[in-house]
Amino acid sequence: MILNYRSIGELLIETEGISDKSSLEYKRFILGCFCSELVEYQKTDKDGGVSIGNILQLNLDTACSTAEFSLAEQLDPYRASEIMLFKKPAPNDPNIFGTTNALISIVAFQLWHSLDDATMKQVKWTRPGKAAEFKMFMEQIRDCFFVKTRTGWLLNKDLLVERQREQFPTPEEDERYQTQGTNAKYNDLLKSDIGNYHKQTLKELYDQNQGFALAIDGKYLHQGEYAREYLDFMYHKTVEGRYAKKIGGVCHLCHSEGGLGEEVFLKQKFFGTTNPYYFDNFSKTKTYTSFGICQDCDNKLVVGMTHAMNNMRFKVLDLSCIIIPEIDHVSGMVNQAELRAVERVLDQRAGRKDMIDREINTLLNLEKRCRGLQHALL
Numbered sequence: 001m002i003l004n005y006r007s008i009g010e011l012l013i014e015t016e017g018i019s020d021k022s023s024l025e026y027k028r029f030i031l032g033c034f035c036s037e038l039v040e041y042q043k044t045d046k047d048g049g050v051s052i053g054n055i056l057q058l059n060l061d062t063a064c065s066t067a068e069f070s071l072a073e074q075l076d077p078y079r080a081s082e083i084m085l086f087k088k089p090a091p092n093d094p095n096i097f098g099t100t101n102a103l104i105s106i107v108a109f110q111l112w113h114s115l116d117d118a119t120m121k122q123v124k125w126t127r128p129g130k131a132a133e134f135k136m137f138m139e140q141i142r143d144c145f146f147v148k149t150r151t152g153w154l155l156n157k158d159l160l161v162e163r164q165r166e167q168f169p170t171p172e173e174d175e176r177y178q179t180q181g182t183n184a185k186y187n188d189l190l191k192s193d194i195g196n197y198h199k200q201t202l203k204e205l206y207d208q209n210q211g212f213a214l215a216i217d218g219k220y221l222h223q224g225e226y227a228r229e230y231l232d233f234m235y236h237k238t239v240e241g242r243y244a245k246k247i248g249g250v251c252h253l254c255h256s257e258g259g260l261g262e263e264v265f266l267k268q269k270f271f272g273t274t275n276p277y278y279f280d281n282f283s284k285t286k287t288y289t290s291f292g293i294c295q296d297c298d299n300k301l302v303v304g305m306t307h308a309m310n311n312m313r314f315k316v317l318d319l320s321c322i323i324i325p326e327i328d329h330v331s332g333m334v335n336q337a338e339l340r341a342v343e344r345v346l347d348q349r350a351g352r353k354d355m356i357d358r359e360i361n362t363l364l365n366l367e368k369r370c371r372g373l374q375h376a377l378l
C-alpha cells in the first residue's frame with residue numbers, strides 16, 4: 001500500500017513538471033503538503049451551514065514601528081497554496097512557521113529560535129548571497145518589535161496600537177510569572193494569557209477556527225522580499241534537516257543505498273504483524289533499523305498521502321476510508337469521480353441491481369487501467 005502512495009506522489013510531481021529538487025517550485029510544492037488542510041478550519045453553524053475560518057494577522061509596520069492585529073482574509077481552499085498555512089509535522093516540534101495554527105508562536109516569534117549559526121550553514125540556500133541579509137533582517141525585526149523574556153521573546157506591548165494593548169501579557173513586570181518555578185509552567189501561563197487576550201481584547205476579531213499569520217509591512221513571510229530564503233529555511237527544517245546526519249543504509253522502498261532519514265514523519269500510521277517493513281515497530285529512536293527511507297521516497301510519500309487524504313477519501317458503511325488505486329505512468333492519475341463508483345458499490349443497498357451492475361462495469365474498466373485497486377480502512 002505504501003508503494004502506491006509513492007507512485008501517486010511520483011506521478012503528481014512529474015505532472016507538475018517540478019522534478020528539479022533544488023528549485024524553489026519543488027520545495028514549495030513539498031512544503032505545501034505540510035500545510036493544514038483547510039477542512040480543519042471548517043465549522044458548522046447553528047442552522048447547519050458550513051463555513052471556513054479566517055486568518056488573524058499580526059502586521060508589523062517597519063516604517064512606524066507599530067503592531068496591529070486585523071482580519072486578513074477568509075481561508076479559501078482555492079488559495080490554500082498561496083496562504084501556506086503550516087502546521088508542525090510532529091506534536092513535539094517547535095512551531096516555527098510565520099503562518100500557522102497557533103497564535104502563541106506568532107506573538108513569541110518562535111521562528112527566530114531555530115535560525116542559529118549551525119542551521120544557517122546547513123540550509124541549501126537558493127540565493128546564497130542573500131542568506132546573511134535574511135538573518136540580519138530577522139534580527140532587526142526581533143530587536144525592534146519583540147522583548148526578551150525568561151524563555152524567549154514576546155511582542156512588545158507598547159508597540160501595539162492602543163486599543164489592542166489591554167490584557168496583553170508583560171511577564172517581566174507581572175508577579176505571577178516570577179513565581180513560576182519551571183520554564184514549562186512559565187510558558188503555560190503565557191499561553192493561557194495569550195488565549196484570554198485573544199478571546200477578550202481581540203473579541204471583535206476572534207473566531208474559534210482561525211489561522212494566524214505574521215506579516216511584515218502587509219506581506220506574509222513567504223511573499224515578502226525574503227520569501228525565497230524563508231522557504232529554503234522552512235524546507236530545511238521540515239524536510240531536508242532530517243537527512244543532514246547522513247545515516248547510511250538501504251531505502252526500504254526503492255532499495256537504493258544512500259542516506260536515510262533520521263526521523264520519519266508519515267501522515268498515516270501503518271500497523272500489521274506481517275508487514276515486511278516492520279511499520280508496527282517503527283519509532284523515532286529506531287527509525288533506521290525499523291523503517292528507513294531515502295529523502296526522495298519520503299517526499300513522494302508525503303505528496304501521495306496528502307493527495308489521497310484530500311481526493312481519495314470516502315465514507316463506506318459509515319466508516320471513513322481511503323480507496324487507493326494502483327496507478328502507474330500508463331494508467332495515469334485517477335479522478336475522484338471514478339473512485340466514487342467503488343464507494344457506491346461497497347455501500348450498496350438492496351433493490352439497486354441495475355445501478356450496481358453499471359457501477360461494477362465502471363470498476364472493471366478502472367481495473368483494466370490500473371491493474372488493481374486496494375482498499376484501506378482507516
Ligand SMILES: [Zn+2]
Nearest residue numbers: 251254294297
Ligand atoms: Zn527510496
